[in-house]
Amino acid sequence: MKWISLILFIILLALQYRLWVGDGSFAHVARLEREIEQRQQENERLAQRNKLLEIEVKALRNGTDAIEERARSDMGMIKEGETFYMVIEPDEQ
Numbered sequence: 001m002k003w004i005s006l007i008l009f010i011i012l013l014a015l016q017y018r019l020w021v022g023d024g025s026f027a028h029v030a031r032l033e034r035e036i037e038q039r040q041q042e043n044e045r046l047a048q049r050n051k052l053l054e055i056e057v058k059a060l061r062n063g064t065d066a067i068e069e070r071a072r073s074d075m076g077m078i079k080e081g082e083t084f085y086m087v088i089e090p091d092e093q
Helices: 002-020 026-062 064-075
Strands: none
Touching: 002 026, 026 064
C-alpha cells in the first residue's frame, strides 16, 4: 500500500510540474498572451503606416502637387524663375 501511495504521489507531482512550470503551464500561456498582444499592437501600427503610404502613393499618381511638394522638401528643388532665400537664425549664446 505504501508503494502505491508513493507512486500516486510521484505522478501527482509530475502532473503539477507540467501545470505550473512546463510547456502549456499557466506562466507559459500568460507569456504567450502578452506576446500576442504586443504583436497585435505592432500590426496595428504597421497597418496605420501602410494606410498613410497608400494615401501618399495615390497622391503621387494622381497629380503633380504631391510630386512638387516632395521635390521641394526632400531634394531642395525650386521652380524655374523662383528665387531661393535661406534664412539663418543667429545663435543664442
